[in-house]
Each structure stands twice: as structure tokens, then as C-alpha cells.
Amino acid sequence: MQRSIGFLIVLVSAVGFTACISKSSNAQMERNEESSDRPAYTLVIHGGAGVILRENLSDSMEMAFREALNKALDAGEKVLQEGGLALDAVVASVQSMEDDPLFNAGKGAVFTHDGKNEMDASIMDGRDLNAGAVGGLTNVKSPIAAARAVMEKSEHVFLSGKGAEQFAADQGLELVDPSYFYTERRWKSLQDAIAAEEKSEAMTPEMKHGTVGAVALDQFGNIAAATSTGGMTNKRYNRFGDVPVIGAGTYANNQSCAVSCTGHGEYFIRFTVAHDIAALKMYQHKALEDAAREVIFDKEGKAGGEGGIIAVDPDGNIAMVFNSPGMYRGFTRPGAREIKIFKD
Numbered sequence: 001m002q003r004s005i006g007f008l009i010v011l012v013s014a015v016g017f018t019a020c021i022s023k024s025s026n027a028q029m030e031r032n033e034e035s036s037d038r039p040a041y042t043l044v045i046h047g048g049a050g051v052i053l054r055e056n057l058s059d060s061m062e063m064a065f066r067e068a069l070n071k072a073l074d075a076g077e078k079v080l081q082e083g084g085l086a087l088d089a090v091v092a093s094v095q096s097m098e099d100d101p102l103f104n105a106g107k108g109a110v111f112t113h114d115g116k117n118e119m120d121a122s123i124m125d126g127r128d129l130n131a132g133a134v135g136g137l138t139n140v141k142s143p144i145a146a147a148r149a150v151m152e153k154s155e156h157v158f159l160s161g162k163g164a165e166q167f168a169a170d171q172g173l174e175l176v177d178p179s180y181f182y183t184e185r186r187w188k189s190l191q192d193a194i195a196a197e198e199k200s201e202a203m204t205p206e207m208k209h210g211t212v213g214a215v216a217l218d219q220f221g222n223i224a225a226a227t228s229t230g231g232m233t234n235k236r237y238n239r240f241g242d243v244p245v246i247g248a249g250t251y252a253n254n255q256s257c258a259v260s261c262t263g264h265g266e267y268f269i270r271f272t273v274a275h276d277i278a279a280l281k282m283y284q285h286k287a288l289e290d291a292a293r294e295v296i297f298d299k300e301g302k303a304g305g306e307g308g309i310i311a312v313d314p315d316g317n318i319a320m321v322f323n324s325p326g327m328y329r330g331f332t333r334p335g336a337r338e339i340k341i342f343k344d
């Protein structure tokens with residue numbers, strides 16, 4: 001009897017030991033698979049979504065956009081290659097596009113009905129859910145720098161108008177005369193929009209909007225998102241779109257994903273697009289692309305909203321999903337880079 005109990009104990013411990021070994025080696029394997037699969041870094045950018053059709057974009061304009069997107073990818077990738085943070089990379093990419101008159105952000109911002117440029121931006125750090133946003137800036141050269149300063153140097157998340165400008169000045173950010181933001185192309189769009197309005201015609205979609213954004217994963221597994229815009233042409237009443245609204249135009253959480261949006265802001269606010277994608281991924285364990293498609297096509301899109309998103313998760317999966325005819329977009333990671341504008 002005693003011998004058989006002893007035998008049983010040996011047997012049970014042997015089985016337990018084997019199970020333990022195989023479990024730990026499985027876990028090890030999973031970890032190895034994860035770390036070998038995960039790229040050292042990943043960066044995704046967008047330069048706005050809208051009615052961007054091959055037949056309407058001249059070869060030289062297409063080339064200019066491709067070059068500008070490449071430059072923005074270079075700026076963010078340099079940070080990541082040098083071991084920098086996702087947060088610094090998204091700011092570098094967004095600033096590159098803010099400085100380029102091609103995009104509706106910073107230098108190339110669209111005009112309000114009153115002939116002003118009012119810019120919005122936001123940023124979020126997936127490490128600690130820290131976030132900063134600014135709305136209605138008229139004289140800060142880099143609105144994304146102001147959003148970052150709100151996140152890092154104030155106890156607030158969202159500042160707007162004169163107060164936000166005062167804060168940016170106090171932080172020593174570069175201020176410019178509002179005329180810096182004048183571009184003939186955007187001024188003409190405003191005149192076209194006003195003329196269309198007077199004739200009670202709908203604005204052509206390409207008159208309306210645009211935005212820039214970036215999401216990144218760094219070598220430490222952190223993700224971040226940043227978005228900057230001039231908003232909608234001909235906007236009135238100090239209107240804000242989704243861009244400065246955390247959870248609508250921008251969201252990042254290391255537990256889920258980082259998202260930056262572009263499109264008809266009112267819809268993106270009502271559908272809290274960026275956070276909804278993160279929530280579907282976190283609570284329903286949806287794949288990033290599936291979560292993004294569900295929100296852009298089945299929710300926001302079904303209600304009549306138009307636009308798109310870029311996203312990255314901590315495993316380096318990316319999504320670039322839009323329901324408009326085109327979206328200026330691109331990604332880069334070690335050994336791979338792609339820039340696209342049209343649907344195909």
C-alpha cells in the first residue's frame with residue numbers, strides 16, 4: 001500500500017514537472033515569437049482624407065505630396081532609429097507636415113469664414129494616458145508643440161483661444177504673425193466656398209478639409225498619437241472639430257493602440273472614433289484592422305461621416321482605413337516603407 005502511494009506521488013510529481021516544463025517553454029516560445037515578430041519600431045502618418053482622385057491630382061502635385069510624406073516619415077523615423085520615444089517621433093512627423101503648405105495644418109491651414117487661420121492639435125502618450133490639446137490658435141507656428149506643452153507643462157489637458165496662445169508664449173514656443181499662415185491656394189478655397197454658399201451650392205469636398213497625424217511604436221513598446229489641423233474651410237463661431245478632442249481625433253493607450261483621425265470632425269466627435277477603436281480592441285479583443293473598419297464603415301460611415309484613421313498597436317500591427325475616395329498616408333518600419341494616396 002505504502003509502496004503504491006509512493007509510486008503515485010512520484011508519478012504525479014513527474015507529470016506536474018513535465019507539464020510545468022512544457023508550459024514554461026511554451027511561454028518562452030510565445031515571448032520569443034512576440035519579440036521576433038514585433039518590429040523594432042513602426043511609424044504611420046496621414047496627411048488628410050477626402051475626395052482625392054487620381055484624375056484630379058496632377059502628376060506634379062502627386063509627386064509633391066509623395067515627397068512631403070516621405071520627408072515626414074524620415075523625420076519621425078530618425079527619432080525612432082536613434083532609440084527615441086514614440087512621443088518624439090510623432091511630433092517630428094507632424095511638425096514636418098505642419099511646416100509644409102501642402103497640408104491643412106500649420107503653414108497650410110485653411111481659412112475661417114472671417115479670413116483667419118484657427119488651428120487645433122492634440123497629442124497623447126500611450127504610456128500613462130497623458131494628453132494635451134489646443135484649439136483655435138492663430139499665432140503659434142507649431143500647434144502640435146503647443147499641445148505637447150499643455151500635456152507636459154500644465155495641469156490641464158485642453159486649452160483654447162487667447163489663453164492657449166498666452167500659455168504657448170509663456171512656454172517660449174515660436175510665435176509668428178498670423179500672416180505667416182496665408183497661402184494663396186487656401187485663400188482661393190475660401191473664396192470658392194463663400195461663393196458656393198451664396199449660391200446655396202454645396203461646397204465641393206476638396207474645398208473643405210484636411211489634417212495631418214502620426215502614430216508610432218518605439219523600441220520600448222510604447223505608442224503615441226498626434227494630430228494637427230486647420231479644421232474646415234469657411235468655419236465659423238470658433239468651431240472645433242475632432243482634432244483637439246481626446247478620444248475623438250486622437251487616442252493612445254499602451255494597453256490597446258494609438259489612433260489619429262482625419263475627416264468630417266462633427267461625426268468623429270459624436271462617434272468618439274479614436275477611443276472606440278481602442279475600446280473594441282481592448283474589451284472585445286478585435287484585431288486592429290477589424291476594429292478600425294467596424295468604426296469607420298459600420299458606425300461613423302453609416303451615419304454619413306467621411307474620413308479615415310491611422311493606427312498602430314504595441315505588436316506593431318498597423319491600420320490605415322478610410323471611407324473617402326483617398327487619404328494621404330504612409331508607414332515605415334525597419335526594411336519596409338510605403339506611401340499611398342488613392343484607394344488602390
Ligand code: ASP
Nearest residue numbers: 209210211231241263265
Ligand atoms: N477633422 C478635421 C476637422 O473636422 C478636418 C479633417 O480632418 O479633414 O476639423
